[in-house]
Amino acid sequence: MERFFLDVAHLLAGGLVLTSFMLLYQTRMSSLLVVFALQAFVLTLAVGWQAHVQHAPHLYITAAIALILKAIIIPYALSRVVVRLGIHRSIETVGGISLTMLAGMGCVALSMVVMMKAMAAADPLTREDLAFALSVVLLGMLIMVTRRNAVSQIVGFMSVENGLILAAAGAKGMPLVVEISVAFSVLVAFIVIGVFLFRIRERFDSVELQVLDDYRGERR
Amino acid sequence: MVLILDLAVQGVQMLAVLALAPLLLGFTRKVKARLLRRQGPPLLQPYRDLLRLSRKEVVLAENASWLFRSAPYMIFAATWVAAALVPTFATGLHFSWTADLIAIAALLGSARVFLALVGMDVGTSFGGIGSSREMMFASLAEPAMIMIVFVVALVAGSTQLSHIAIFMQEHASLRVSLGLALVALVIVALAENARIPVDNPATHLELTMVHEAMVLEYSGRHLAVIELAAALKLLLYVSLVGCIFFPWGIASGEPSPAAYALGAVTYLAKLAAGGFLLVAFETSIAKMRVFRVPEFLGAALMLGLLGTLLLFVSRTF
Numbered sequence: 001m002e003r004f005f006l007d008v009a010h011l012l013a014g015g016l017v018l019t020s021f022m023l024l025y026q027t028r029m030s031s032l033l034v035v036f037a038l039q040a041f042v043l044t045l046a047v048g049w050q051a052h053v054q055h056a057p058h059l060y061i062t063a064a065i066a067l068i069l070k071a072i073i074i075p076y077a078l079s080r081v082v083v084r085l086g087i088h089r090s091i092e093t094v095g096g097i098s099l100t101m102l103a104g105m106g107c108v109a110l111s112m113v114v115m116m117k118a119m120a121a122a123d124p125l126t127r128e129d130l131a132f133a134l135s136v137v138l139l140g141m142l143i144m145v146t147r148r149n150a151v152s153q154i155v156g157f158m159s160v161e162n163g164l165i166l167a168a169a170g171a172k173g174m175p176l177v178v179e180i181s182v183a184f185s186v187l188v189a190f191i192v193i194g195v196f197l198f199r200i201r202e203r204f205d206s207v208e209l210q211v212l213d214d215y216r217g218e219r220r
Numbered sequence: 221m222v223l224i225l226d227l228a229v230q231g232v233q234m235l236a237v238l239a240l241a242p243l244l245l246g247f248t249r250k251v252k253a254r255l256l257r258r259q260g261p262p263l264l265q266p267y268r269d270l271l272r273l274s275r276k277e278v279v280l281a282e283n284a285s286w287l288f289r290s291a292p293y294m295i296f297a298a299t300w301v302a303a304a305l306v307p308t309f310a311t312g313l314h315f316s317w318t319a320d321l322i323a324i325a326a327l328l329g330s331a332r333v334f335l336a337l338v339g340m341d342v343g344t345s346f347g348g349i350g351s352s353r354e355m356m357f358a359s360l361a362e363p364a365m366i367m368i369v370f371v372v373a374l375v376a377g378s379t380q381l382s383h384i385a386i387f388m389q390e391h392a393s394l395r396v397s398l399g400l401a402l403v404a405l406v407i408v409a410l411a412e413n414a415r416i417p418v419d420n421p422a423t424h425l426e427l428t429m430v431h432e433a434m435v436l437e438y439s440g441r442h443l444a445v446i447e448l449a450a451a452l453k454l455l456l457y458v459s460l461v462g463c464i465f466f467p468w469g470i471a472s473g474e475p476s477p478a479a480y481a482l483g484a485v486t487y488l489a490k491l492a493a494g495g496f497l498l499v500a501f502e503t504s505i506a507k508m509r510v511f512r513v514p515e516f517l518g519a520a521l522m523l524g525l526l527g528t529l530l531l532f533v534s535r536t537f
Binding site: 003004007008010011013014015017018021025097098101104105108109112116128131 | 393394395396397399400514515518519522523525526529530532533
């Protein structure tokens with residue numbers, strides 16, 4: 001039975017890494033948001049399973065927050081923003097998809113190596129959860145680095161936060177207050193960024209971050 | 221006596237895959253037509269097509285070489301052997317020691333080389349396009365296949381399909397690496413069989429076709445043999461998925477007629493389920509641009525690599 005618990009936790013955390021790769025792979029804004037909602041849903045399942053395995057009822061609240069806030073409200077709001085900005089078509093990436101994928105594989109390998117070395121004494125459930133969480137965080141950062149569009153950078157940021165929640169769920173004894181405050185800070189960040197998006201568009205007629213750099217006189 | 225019996229069972233498997241392959245093709249065509257609310261050809265239509273083709277006269281291009289005439293039989297032989305090696309209703313058959321995943325990948329690879337060669341043999345431009353595209357896809361599909369083989373071999377401790385099937389029967393578990401390998405294998409299978417997101421098996425629109433472009437110059441019995449080889453390849457991949465990831469019902473251990481019968485029934489059920497899922501997927505998706513295909517196959521390669529990486533994490537338990 002213990003083995004089965006581990007297998008399912010492993011499967012769900014691995015699924016989260018997989019959805020991160022799907023986020024990297026998507027080139028369309030609307031499907032990017034759909035995959036983001038899917039990632040939040042997988043996160044809900046993973047956290048719910050951890051709650052069940054660890055007998056930690058407060059984790060169910062975390063799972064519920066993830067489901068309502070990140071699988072439903074934020075993707076819905078973002079898709080409305082995208083439609084209003086008129087950019088629900090294609091997004092370009094820097095350096096092509098296969099290179100990005102390879103970099104992502106490198107991130108996963110790095111986080112595996114780091115976690116296996118650093119947490120050799122911890123129990124396998126926690127260790128693997130942390131390894132997966134670190135790769136989700138790194139992949140989210142990779143999304144933010146490779147994408148030029150402001151909306152897809154938000155998605156990358158939110159996916160970093162998904163990785164943090166997964167890490168929090170795996171580490172036993174994370175207080176609920178912290179999780180709730182993290183969730184609400186993300187919501188606030190989302191609102192602020194949403195306002196900024198429209199301000200950027202008003203000022204520069206585009207949400208490409210390249211335009212901002214050009215405006216400041218910086219060259220890439 | 222035992223040897224004769226063993227050989228007979230092995231022979232039954234070889235003939236069964238040959239006999240079932242066109243039926244699977246007919247089944248997928250029928251289901252696809254029904255899903256599109258059309259009547260569709262009868263289930264046995266592929267057999268009739270093959271019979272008719274084998275009776276027709278062969279029309280050869282003037283500058284066709286000996287390779288053009290002999291390659292269909294090479295392709296057919298390699299594919300048939302590969303398809304007959306995959307355990308269908310029973311493991312541990314007489315030649316199961318040769319049923320190695322790497323050997324099967326190599327047999328399919330050599331069949332592909334012949335196909336690409338004859339695509340360029342006559343010198344028409346479509347054949348050349350088809351061959352070059354086939355090789356472009358293969359350069360990504362084959363590494364992906366090898367990564368899948370790595371994952372499965374690391375989990376089961378063997379590349380022999382009989383061992384793998386028995387291992388999976390005894391140690392059924394939800395390993396995330398196996399899930400990734402399954403998705404990757406499905407992607408590779410779609411690309412190798414020229415199914416919809418990669419190539420449309422029903423089209424003769426020149427700009428999009430890959431497999432059809434290579435066999436465009438063939439007619440008569442040569443075409444019949446090539447079509448039969450394509451049907452065998454589809455059957456091979458469905459049985460490969462069934463044997464590695466869903467090995468329930470395959471007769472293992474002491475051979476007995478009852479176990480074989482159970483294995484045969486579950487095998488037919490797996491074929492039907494596999495064909496139905498394939499068609500359901502195909503009708504829900506559009507064909508992608510040719511230059512998107514490397515990304516699609518790159519995803520399979522990536523999944524295989526990820527599965528291998530994750531195995532080193534989960535090895536601890």
